[in-house]
Amino acid sequence: MSITLVAAISKNLCIGKDNDLPWDIPEDMEHMRAATLGKVLIMGRKTWESIPEHRRPLPKRTNVVITRNKNYELPKGAERFDSIDEAVEAHKDEEIVGFGGQRIFEEMIKIADELDLTLVDQEIEECHAFFPAIDPAIWRESDRDDRDGFSFVKYTRK
Numbered sequence: 272m273s274i275t276l277v278a279a280i281s282k283n284l285c286i287g288k289d290n291d292l293p294w295d296i297p298e299d300m301e302h303m304r305a306a307t308l309g310k311v312l313i314m315g316r317k318t319w320e321s322i323p324e325h326r327r328p329l330p331k332r333t334n335v336v337i338t339r340n341k342n343y344e345l346p347k348g349a350e351r352f353d354s355i356d357e358a359v360e361a362h363k364d365e366e367i368v369g370f371g372g373q374r375i376f377e378e379m380i381k382i383a384d385e386l387d388l389t390l391v392d393q394e395i396e397e398c399h400a401f402f403p404a405i406d407p408a409i410w411r412e413s414d415r416d417d418r419d420g421f422s423f424v425k426y427t428r429k
């Protein structure tokens with residue numbers, strides 16, 4: 272099993288505003304697609320709902336939605352779990368991606384092997400969802416690709 276968190280985060284660790292992404296960066300969407308294809312995506316119910324209905328479940332990926340609502344209805348191709356632990360256990364032999372939002376990232380950063388991040392060169396005001404602090408005692412930068420206005424950066428557990 273491997274666990275990677277895939278996220279785009281601003282300078283002030285913002286990941287979401289009004290249940291949407293605070294920016295529109297096509298290269299980041301393409302990066303996210305490439306980083307998640309063929310993998311198991313574990314996401315919170317609000318992140319699931321933030322994906323336009325006609326685009327979900329995200330194709331060629333196992334879409335796992337975490338919600339405490341046992342009656343939450345999902346279309347064919349998406350799975351519901353009560354907790355991250357149960358979802359991870361069910362997919363323990365696969366490549367798992369923590370896909371957000373805040374609660375999912377907060378819990379899964381404790382068990383992740385790698386962070387595959389897009390660091391967006393912006394400060395977002397009135398932010399509603401945040402990525403947890405990246406502790407330099409735990410994480411080391413292992414790869415960096417600087418672009419115009421953002422960077423693709425990978426962190427590996429020390």
Ligand SMILES: NC(=O)c1ccc[n+]([C@@H]2O[C@H](COP(=O)([O-])OP(=O)(O)OC[C@H]3O[C@@H](n4cnc5c(N)ncnc54)[C@H](OP(=O)(O)O)[C@@H]3O)[C@@H](O)[C@H]2O)c1
Nearest residue numbers: 278279286287290291292315316317318338339371372373
């Ligand atoms: N920038 C990025 O890379 C990125 C990535 C993903 C999402 N986002 C953004 O983040 C925002 C959504 O994130 P969010 O933090 O508001 O919500 P979220 O984590 O996606 O969803 C929260 C919901 O997920 C369920 N949940 C989460 N953790 C759980 C746990 N441990 N056990 C049981 N249920 C759990 C609960 O659903 P119930 O209330 O149904 O029980 C909870 O209300 C949006 O703005 C989205 O665009 C950004």
